[in-house]
Amino acid sequence: xxxxxxxxxxxxxxxxxxxxxxxxxxxxxxxxxxxxxxxxxxxxxxxxxxxxxxxxxxxxxxxxxxxxxxxxxxxxxxxxxxxxxxxxxxxxxxxxxxxxxxxxxxxxxxxxxxxxxxxxxxxxxxxxxxxxxxxxxxxxxxxxxxxxxxxxxxxxxxxxxxxxxxxxxxxxxxxxxxxxxxxxxxxxxxxxxxxxxxx
Numbered sequence: 001x002x003x004x005x006x007x008x009x010x011x012x013x014x015x016x017x018x019x020x021x022x023x024x025x026x027x028x029x030x031x032x033x034x035x036x037x038x039x040x041x042x043x044x045x046x047x048x049x050x051x052x053x054x055x056x057x058x059x060x061x062x063x064x065x066x067x068x069x070x071x072x073x074x075x076x077x078x079x080x081x082x083x084x085x086x087x088x089x090x091x092x093x094x095x096x097x098x099x100x101x102x103x104x105x106x107x108x109x110x111x112x113x114x115x116x117x118x119x120x121x122x123x124x125x126x127x128x129x130x131x132x133x134x135x136x137x138x139x140x141x142x143x144x145x146x147x148x149x150x151x152x153x154x155x156x157x158x159x160x161x162x163x164x165x166x167x168x169x170x171x172x173x174x175x176x177x178x179x180x181x182x183x184x185x186x187x188x189x190x191x192x193x194x195x196x197x198x199x
């Protein structure tokens with residue numbers, strides 16, 4: 001009779017699966033598209049748009065080269081803390097499985113973007129608006145750019161809307177790892193806020 005996987009093993013497999021999906025998508029985009037290249041998936045509403053960012057999620061930047069090092073170290077510390085917290089919670093029978101799944105989504109998403117920062121500069125040549133990246137090197141360790149590709153310009157605000165007129169409703173370009181972090185956080189806030197309030 002086959003032995004059932006423990007809760008910790010299932011969560012580890014889920015995390016690995018999410019990171020693999022994230023990295024497969026990024027490598028396919030990085031090695032097959034030039035910067036700024038579009039693939040229209042559902043009209044103008046959903047596009048694969050290859051961009052890279054030097055900093056945080058959704059294309060935000062932070063403090064140049066030094067800021068990049070600080071941000072990457074912070075991400076590594078946060079990733080370690082999340083892994084430790086999940087490992088601690090798994091030992092408690094009373095912890096809802098949904099809490100562990102939500103935290104695993106956030107942790108896997110964080111790690112997916114950490115991989116880009118740590119290694120992409122070392123293993124890929126630089127992507128440009130004219131050339132597709134190949135194996136090579138464009139930046140030192142911890143200075144890689146994060147690959148983003150999902151773009152949902154759902155609509156443009158009418159000109160008469162104060163402060164928003166003429167702007168696209170949702171302009172950020174993001175990746176699968178960003179989605180994992182965001183979905184995990186929203187899920188925990190909506191369905192498990194009582195657990196965190198108690199904790």
